[in-house]
Amino acid sequence: DTEVTQTPKHLVMGMTNKKSLKCEQHMGHRAMYWYKQKAKKPPELMFVYSYEKLSINESVPSRFSPECPNSSLLNLHLHALQPEDSALYLCASSQAWSSGNREQFFGPGTRLTVL
Amino acid sequence: KQEVTQIPAALSVPEGENLVLNCSFTDSAIYNLQWFRQDPGKGLTSLLLIQSSQREQTSGRLNASLDKSSGRSTLYIAASQPGDSATYLCAVRGEYGNKLVFGAGTILRVKS
Numbered sequence: 001d002t003e004v005t006q007t008p009k010h011l012v013m014g015m016t017n018k019k020s021l022k023c024e025q026h027m028g029h030r031a032m033y034w035y036k037q038k039a040k041k042p043p044e045l046m047f048v049y050s051y052e053k054l055s056i057n058e059s060v061p062s063r064f065s066p067e068c069p070n071s072s073l074l075n076l077h078l079h080a081l082q083p084e085d086s087a088l089y090l091c092a093s094s095q096a097w098s099s100g101n102r103e104q105f106f107g108p109g110t111r112l113t114v115l
Numbered sequence: 116k117q118e119v120t121q122i123p124a125a126l127s128v129p130e131g132e133n134l135v136l137n138c139s140f141t142d143s144a145i146y147n148l149q150w151f152r153q154d155p156g157k158g159l160t161s162l163l164l165i166q167s168s169q170r171e172q173t174s175g176r177l178n179a180s181l182d183k184s185s186g187r188s189t190l191y192i193a194a195s196q197p198g199d200s201a202t203y204l205c206a207v208r209g210e211y212g213n214k215l216v217f218g219a220g221t222i223l224r225v226k227s
Contacts, residue, residue, distance in 0.1 A: 004158075006158075031213050041219070042204055042217035042218065042219055042220055043159070043204075043217055045214060045215070048213050050213060056212075056213070056214065090158055090159065092159075096213070097211070097212055101147065101164060101166060102146065102213065103164045104161065104206075104215060105161060106151075106158040106161070107158050108157060108158040109156075109157065109158045111156065
């Protein structure tokens with residue numbers, strides 16, 4: 001099973017809302033990632049978790065708050081977003097840095113629209 | 116700082132043609148290189164992964180090569196089909212850490 005699942009598929013939220021994006025994998029991967037992708041651009045790395053600890057934060061604004069409750073789940077909590085945060089949010093997973101070929105597998109993404 | 120460039124930015128070919136997509140990177144200290152396919156509004160599908168010690172990988176009609184010393188990779192697609200129409204992205208991972216650096220992608224259209 002090489003599947004990464006993401007929910008919801010689509011999300012529309014106002015600038016004062018609080019919402020969460022969810023990601024799950026059952027491949028035994030110990031590294032999980034959040035990416036943001038704007039139209040016609042490549043994905044931009046936001047956060048990396050390795051062994052459930054945050055290892056990379058690419059200077060992401062604090063209105064985005066990641067959480068890794070266990071080795072299979074990754075959440076992205078959203079609060080007070082701006083319209084320019086509208087994008088496709090992608091989750092990915094891989095074996096951790098210290099092992100394996102570290103091939104990244106991506107989920108289908110959540111299309112976020114901020115009004 | 117690693118930079119990844121993909122050429123061409125867009126490509127339109129008739130069905131059945133063989134084609135080559137190019138990817139170049141500035142820092143040869145890579146751990147691996149990964150080719151992805153992305154359909155509009157969808158996630159990324161991993162096509163091929165080449166480790167830094169490998170020269171090429173094959174999967175069906177796809178063949179990816181890697182010349183680490185010159186900072187180049189190519190994705191060869193044989194006998195293209197309309198279903199191959201998508202954006203193709205290459206990404207490199209440095210020798211240390213988990214970060215992938217992506218190219219801007221090549222938009223491929225295969226006409227029937």
